[in-house]
Amino acid sequence: xRTKENxxxxxxxxxxxxxxxxxxIKGVDDKIANILSELYKTGKFTEKxxxxxxxxxxxxxxx
Numbered sequence: 489x490r491t492k493e494n495x496x497x498x499x500x501x502x503x504x505x506x507x508x509x510x511x512x513i514k515g516v517d518d519k520i521a522n523i524l525s526e527l528y529k530t531g532k533f534t535e536k537x538x539x540x541x542x543x544x545x546x547x548x549x550x551x
Contacts, residue, residue: 498539519545 498503503534507528511521523541 507525510516510525511518513521518528520542523545524538527537527541
């Protein structure tokens with residue numbers, strides 16, 4: 489936890505902020521942002537899970 493004297497964010501705080509605001513980043517697709525954010529929140533943010541979810545989106549777009 490940050491105090492007035494210690495104004496440096498922890499790595500977890502930086503990641504929490506990033507994934508909370510990822511959908512507001514210009515150029516980031518909403519579906520991708522939501523998937524990445526959800527995987528992070530649920531503790532399933534792995535290369536395999538990310539790849540699987542992106543493949544699912546590609547298949548949906550092909551249909």
